[in-house]
Amino acid sequence: MNFFRSIAIILVSYLNFSVAENSGYWQQSVDYKMSVVLIDSVRQLACSSTIIYKNNSPDTLREMYMHLYPNTFQIGSVKHREYMNDYGRESRAQYFKDNLEGYESTIRVRNFTIAKEEDIILLDYKVDDTVLHAELKKPLFPGEEIRIDLDWNHHVGGMVERAGYIDGQYNMAQWYPKIAAYDEKGWHAEPFHAEGEFYGEFGNFDVTFELPERFIIGASGVVTSGNPGWESVRVDTSVNFDSWLEKFEDTYQEPKENKFRKVRFIAEQVHDFAWVASPNFLYEHEKWSNIDVHVLYNRVNASDWNRVVRHRTVRALKWLTDNFGKYPYPQVTNTDRIRSGGMEYPMIVMNGSDSESLIVHEIGHIWFYGILGNNELDEAWLDEGFTSAQTRDYMIARYGSKGFDMEYDDWVEPYQRKYWSFSNRLHSDQWYSIRYITSGYDEPISRSSYLFKNGSAYRQNAYTKPSLMLNELRYLLGDSVYYSSIQDYYKSWEFKHVNEKRFISSIEKTTKKELSWFFDAWLHDTRVMDYKIQSWSKSQNTDGSYAIDLSIVSLGNRYMPLLIETELEDGTSDRQWWSNHLWRTSDTIRYTVSSKPIRITLDPDVQTMDIDFRNNTTKMDHKFIFDWPGMSYNPRDTIVYRWLPSLYYNHEDSYIPGLRIDRTYGHWEKKRLWLNYATAKDSVSNKNNFYWSYLNVYKPVHMLRHSKLKLWGFNQPGLQEFGMEIEKTWSKTYRKSPYHISRAGFYFQPVVDTLRTNLFDPGKLAVIYLKYKINNKLIDFESEISSSVDPYSDWSFSRITFVSSVNSSKSFSTENLVKKFIGFTFGGYRGRMFAGKIWTDKIGVPNQEGYNIEGNSSADMFRLSYLRDEESFLGFNEINKNYHMAGEGNIRGFVSQNEKGADAVGSVSSEIFMVNKQADGKGFLEDTPISVELAFFADAGIFYNNGSTRKLADTGLGIRLSSTVYEKPLYLRLDFPFILFKDGNRIINDRGWIISFQRGI
C-alpha cells in the first residue's frame, strides 16, 4: 500500500468533513484481505478473508451482517420466489424458470470468528438465503475496531445476470462474503432481490489470487506483485490485427495445466471488488493522464474489440473527467464478459459488447456508484439515472442529435444511411417514458428497486425517467450551472455515501435555488406536464414593434418554467423565460417583440417532458417522407406524413394506382388515408372511379388511459363501409402479458358491388359487436358477440364466436437428430379451436357474415386488396382460387371446393413445424436469408345448417419460406392437403395445393 497516497486520501477526507454540507456525516470503514485459490477443474474458489471493521458511527453495534450473494442462484431463493411473482426482468427470470440446471452457485462459510483485540466476541451466526447474521457477545462501541476471520468456498455456477462461469471464463462479481452497509438508517442487510443492486462500505481491498497460469486475470485495483499474464497476450496494435492474430495463434504457447500464477491486487477507497479471468483473453493498454487503461477481450470477440474499445474507453474517461471531475483511481480495466449486457465495479467494468454507449454508461458508473456510493437498492436512480443521462449527452455531443455513429455503427445498412430519417435520441427517450407515464401504470422514481411492479417499471424509474429529469434540470439551470453544480456534488461526496437529500442540497447550495417543487414532483409522485397555448393576440405599436398577449394553461399537474420562442417575420426570433409557473394552472404573458410575430412555441428545443407538444406551438412542423419498412422515426415536435404507393386491380377498373398516406404523432395520433384512381372507365357511369379509405385512431391524452377510439370509412372497389370502435387494453402490470383487450363498435355497409368483389352478397348491412380477447404468450383466447341492426339491415342475425389458439416452440438441442442431420434448429406446435353459432331467420346470413368452412373470412380478405375478387391478384385468377387465409372453420383443404358456409361450427386446426432459423451466440434466433419451415397439418370440424350436419377434415404437408427484403418481412406458404374427408369418406382433392402470404393458424 502506498503510504503517502493513504495519507493524502485521509487528508482529503478530513478536509471534506470540514465543509458544512456534510458536517456530522460518518461512514464505516471496512478493509478486506483475501486469499483466493481458483480450482478450475471443479469451478471452485477456496478462500480466506480477514476483515478489519471500524465503527465510525455514533451507535453501539451488537450484531453484524454479511451478504453471501452467490447463494441466490438456487431454486427457492428470495430472488427465485420474486421472479415467479413477476418481479424483476423477464429475461433473467427465465434461467430460474428453466430450473437453473448447471447454473447454481453456492458460497459456504467455515471457521467464522469475530475478535475485538484478543477477545473472541462472536456469540453465534446463522445463514439465511444470501444473508449471514452474526450476534456479538460484547458490543462494538463507537470508534472501536473488530477483526473478522473466515474461510469460505464458492462454487461458481454458470453465468447468470452479472456473474459466473461462461465459455471457460470466470466473470466474478458479488463473489465474496461482503459486510452489509451500516449508515444513519441502520443495517442494510436486504437479501439479493429479483431486482436491485448493491450498497457497500468504502475501504481497501488486498486480494491475492492463485490460479492456473493459463488464466489471464484483471481486477479492481493495481497489481502489486506477481504477473497477471497481460504481456503474454498483448496485442501489437502497430500492425494489422488479423495478421497479428494469425501469427499469435501460431506461436502462443499456453502454459501447462499444472502451472500456477500468484498475483496480488490492491484497491484503495472502493466499496466493492470484482475480477475476471480467462485463458482466451487478449490485452491492450494505454496510459491516459497518468491512468492505466487496460482492455481484456476474449479472442472470439477480438475482431470487434481490438483498438476501438481502448479508444472508446479513453474518450469516455476524458469526457467524464471534463464534465464531472477527476478520475481518482490509478487504473481502469474494461473487460469482455462475453454475454450481452454490462456491469460496473470500481476500476473494472464487464461489458457484453464493444458498443460505445455501453462503454460510456459502465465507465460512467465508476463516477456515479463507484466514487459517489449510493444505495443502489433503495435509490437506483442516483446512479442509473445519471449514467443514462450522461451516456445520451455524450453520444449527442459526439455524434449529433441522432446520438449514434452513423458512419461506423454496423446496424445501419448503407441505403438506410442514405435514405432513412433517424429519430433524435433525446426524443426517443422522451417518447419511451411518455408512453409509460401516461399508461396508467406509472410509479414514482424514488422507490426501492424490488418494489417496482415489474422489470419494465424498474427500467423506466431507475434509468429513463430520472435521466429525463436531469435533462430538464440542465435545461432549467443552463449547461454551465448544471455541470458546475454536479461537479460540486461530486467533489463534496467523493468516496462517500450519497442519497437524494445530499444530492438535492448540494445542487441547491451551488445554484442558490430552492428546487424541491421540481424534485418532489419527479421523485415522489407520478405527475405529468402538459402546457398548452390557449390563445394569443398581437397588436402593432406606434414604433413598429408588436405587443403580444399569450395565454397558456397547464393541462397536467407538474409545473415547469418555460422557454417561449417567438419567431418573427424578419427571420429572427425572440426567446424569453416564463417563470411564473408555481402552483398555477394558467397565466397570461404580455411582451413586446421587434417585428411581426409568425409563430410562438413553448419549449422550442423540446427539452421538457411535456407529454403533448402539439399544443405547445401555434404551428406544428410537418415532414413528408417515404414509408420505409422497418424505419421508426418519431420526432416530438413534428407531425410526420409517410407515403407509400399502392395498386389495386380488378376486371372493371383495370389498374387502380394510388397512394397511402399516414399522418402520425407519436402514439397519440394516427390517421391513414388511401387515395386510388381507376385507369379504366366505369362501364355504367363512363367515368374513371375514384376510391378512398380513411382511418383515424385517436388516443386521449389526459383521460381514459387504457383506451383508444377508432373511426373509419371507405369507398373501395366492391364495398362501402363506415364504422367506429372503442378499444380498451389492460394488463396486471405495465407491458406484461396476459393483455386483456375489449372492443365495442359498429359498422354499416350501405353499398356492395358484386362486379368488383366476390366476397360479399349484395344488400345493406349494419352490425354492432362486442369483442374480448386475452393475449398470452402461449395461449390466446377471443370471443365475440354481434348482431345485425334491424331494420337498416337486409338480414337479421345474432352471433356468438369463441376462438382459442396455442403456440409453443423450442430450439433443438445440438444432439437432436433433426438438427444434426437435416439442419432444422427450431420446432414447435400451433393449434386453434373455433366454435360459433349464428341465430337467424329464413333469409339466413349473407356470405360475409356467415362462417366459412375453409377459412377465408370475407372481412379479412377484403382488407387485402389483392384478395377482393377473382382477378384482384393482378389478373392471376389461379392464385385467388387457391388462396387460403386462416380463419373461421379453417379446413384449408376445402378452399374453392364449393362447400357452402355454416350457421354453427366446431373445428380444430393443428400444425407441427420445424424451422431452419439459426441461433446466434447469445441464444437469439436469427433469420437466415431465407428461412424454411416444414409443417405437418391436420384440420377437422363439424358444421351445421338448419339441422343438417357435415363432418369435414383434411391433412397434409406444408412448406413455408420467409425472408426480409429491405426490412420488409415476406412470407410464402404452400400447403398440400393430400387427404380430404367428408362425413367419414375420403374424397378426391382436385386442388392439390393452396397458397398464402399469411400463417395457416
Ligand SMILES: [Zn+2]
Ligand atoms: Zn447502469
